[in-house]
Amino acid sequence: MSSYDLIVVGAGIIGASCAHEASVAGLRVAIVEPGPIGGGATACSMGHLVAMDDDPAELALARYSLRRWETYAGLAAAEFSRCGTLWVARNDSELASIAPRIARLSASGGTAHAVDAQTLYQLEPTLAPGLAGGMLVADEAVVYPPRVAQHLVQCAQQRGARLYAGRFVRRLGRASASLDDGSLLSGPLLLATGGALPRLLPQLPMRPRKGHLLITERYPGVLRHQVLELGYADSAHGTADSSVAFNVQPRPTGQILIGSSREFDVEDRAVSPAMLQRMLRRAFQFLPVLQQLQGLRAWTGLRPATPDGRPYLGAVADHPDLWVAAGHEGLGVTTALGSARLLIDLLLGHTPAIDPAPYAPTRALA
Known part of the structure; x- marks a missing residue:
């Protein structure tokens, strides 16, 4: 022994x-x-280092952990990339949710600021037209x-x-x-x-929550930030059997990682063409340029979810x-x-x- x-x-x-x-x-x-x-x-x-502000306990743990992640900003093996997180609003209703979110992030020690539509397209020119604005959290990052x-x-x-x-x-x-x-x-x-x-x-x-991701070939410069829709939390924290949300990430390699989907109690790890297509359609609504890119590989994972x-x-x-x-x-x-x-x-x-x-x-x- x-x-x-x-x-x-x-x-x-x-x-x-x-x-x-x-x-x-x-x-x-x-x-x-x-x-x-x-x-x-x-x-x-995806390796996105992000503070979600919907649940105070979740936010506290994320902010505490993000401070500790700074230790690894210079570690080559981590592939740490401070691309920032850009949350996009489709309409005035979603735009109105930004100020309370900024307040919650600020109270937890984070920094975020609202961006108007003009600034949004300066930050990400290939976004679909007609978006109302967004929120930028510039110091967030991605790792491998x-x-x-x-x-x-x-x-x-x-x-x-x-x-x-x-x-x-x-x-x-x-x-x-x-x-x-x-x-x-x-x-x-x-x-x-x-x-x-x-x-x-x-x-x-514990319940498995299956998710799909797809990565493209290398297209440097197409995307600068991790970009998500402001309604992402509705999918992440929702109880629906299945859901999709717009979530894309620029990898340091120039590739683009596309998400995200969620399915409860599906333990089959095979890629579902129907769910993948549903997820991509959602992504195309926000970032039409993705339709012109070549996908390289799709895969799935099982998130461990508590009640x-x-x-x-x-x-x-x-x-x-x-x-x-x-x-x-x-x-x-x-x-x-x-x-x-x-x-x-x-x-x-x-x-x-x-x-x-x-x-x-x-x-x-x-």
Whole structure:
């Protein structure tokens, strides 16, 4: 039996961040990952570092995490690109929602400003005509999440963490985990397995939320900012069985990443031509130039969604030495670093920088 101060199960962006923070704190860490580092939902994501202001708890975690992301602005492996986020309004009604959003972002420590229609088209000349204006959050960025996860795991290993690559947890014990090869690991457990959490911890509800993305060939200069419709949150936080929203991203390579779609309880990872077409039609309405570009590849991923949309971060009631960090839906990359710091602070008995109560797993068991 091998003993550790913390056994991190899962090495996506959340698990990798937690392992890194634990190693920085001087803990003896084991990392158990059956597949490639950052190869699950992390590899399928857009990597947009964005503060969503619809839920105060979500905003607090995002802002806390975005400050920590600044550490990686100069890391080549992160492919950090400060393209900014441009939210576009179709009409006066959506335009009227901008001032309250700016106020919420400002109160949380963020900076955003409204842009009129003329400025909107100066920022992104290829947008569809007739849009009313928008909101620019200039300091937001994009990263390449799998590389960041790999970097964080490597940093943890340099501090002595042991990676159990290609292994999965067959059974949880009391402060122990049995692996598929018969190995037994002893120590507090942190489950960072995303949508696979119910396999080990079925009492915490989690639903898969399938999403499609498509990436184009290289077209440098076509797009400058990550551009989303102001109604994006209606899709991201809605309860409809399926939805699409306009969300496009310029990659540092010159390629354009096009999203986004959401489907509840669809675990088939195959690309759905009907859903892909629906998503692209939405994108073409806002950015007609996309119709002239050559698509290179489409893929899907499964976002881990909790019933209330907030992640589980903290100890599991009535399970000594069992912790969980999972259920971030579409904001796992943005909130990974903040989630990890918050959780390791809780584990060590330190007072976290933000209130942990909204993310406590106990809320799902009440």
